[in-house]
Amino acid sequence: MKRTQQDLHQAAVAEVIAHYLWDCGELSEDVPSRSLKDRVSRALNGSVMSVETLRWFIEAFEMDDNHRKDLWETTCFVENDLERGIAYTLRSRRPMAKPQRHRTVSLFERYSVGPTRSLAGRRTYHTIRAVEDGVDAYFLNYEPWASAIEVLQGGALGERCTYGNGLTGIDILLSERLREMQTTTLEYRVEFPSDCRNTTEVRRPAFARAENVDMAVEFVSAELPRKLWWCIWDDHLEGSAVREQELALQGRTARMATPFVEETVVGFRWEW
Structure with a gap:
């Protein structure tokens, strides 16, 4: 033929x-x-x-970043079907303290809102894959008002730093140095003081691609939120959600999973 x-x-x-x-x-x-x-x-x-x-x-x-953005926009995936994947909603990229040398294979993140309506903690199970040889640390961005950070599996805490406009982060030194394409799993938690603030949202930024993302927020407060939404933002710290979907609590928990996130910010917001 x-x-x-x-x-x-x-x-x-x-x-x-x-x-x-x-x-x-x-x-x-x-x-x-x-x-x-x-x-x-x-x-x-x-x-x-x-x-x-x-x-x-x-x-x-x-393809370079400009071509990536053009392709996402012309194929309308920037509209982001919340159940198919979320990408390219950032209006501008905030500075990164260090180059990202990994990709996320899976991310399970659980937030807890305490009795005083303030954020009590978040616990994360995170599998990463090295994109080059010699990856020996994962840089964790965290909320500047956090009271404690603990690595439960996969590494130990390293150097902290403050950068950009009020951003904070810390190295998690991996238990083993990774070669390109090797994976490792981390488990870590961040705790917050009980009187820090009346929490009404949690945001998770994603710059490079993160796959198999599963997020949830649990309310241990006496009063449950009146309404709650799964949200997409165009900035890590500022502005209102650019798209949102109202969710019903299952008991005291709201949960959302998505196949991937990239160049976006996702999370939950609620009203008391």
Whole structure:
């Protein structure tokens, strides 16, 4: 059968994407690149482009930040189906204290609001994958009014720093230095003074891609919130939510999971 130029083009694109997926471990090397051809074809002719497929194109062809943003916007994923993934809502990127040398494989974060309506703590289970050799620390951003930080698994506390406009962070020194593509799991918690503030929201920023994100907030206060929303913001610290979805409490807890977050801020807000 004679192959057309379009067939060769699609096959070449599928080959590039397959090599990327093989290298990062998302696809077994036993799976041939031709298995991606139909998916690539649908994306290139504009009929179907899933969030995952778009990410494959962006990562496999090493597109820069401007091209990434343009692609997310032109494919309308910036509208963010809350159950498919959330990306590119930041109006500007706040400075980072250190380069991010990892990607998040999974993130389970649990917030607790105490009897005085103030944030009592957050506990995090976090699996990360190194994107280069020699990754020996994870930089944890935390609220400046926190009273204590404890690493329960995977490392030990290192140097603290203050940077940007009121941002604070601390190194978690990993138990073992990671090679590229190696993973490790961290468990840590942050505690807050009981009289610090009347809490009405929690925000989690994501700059590089974080996958399998599961967040929840539990209210141990005598009074439960009157209303609660899952929210997307365009800034870590300031402004109102750019999109939100009202949630019902399950007992005393609200929970939301999403396949990924990237270049965005997500979390919960509520009214007493």
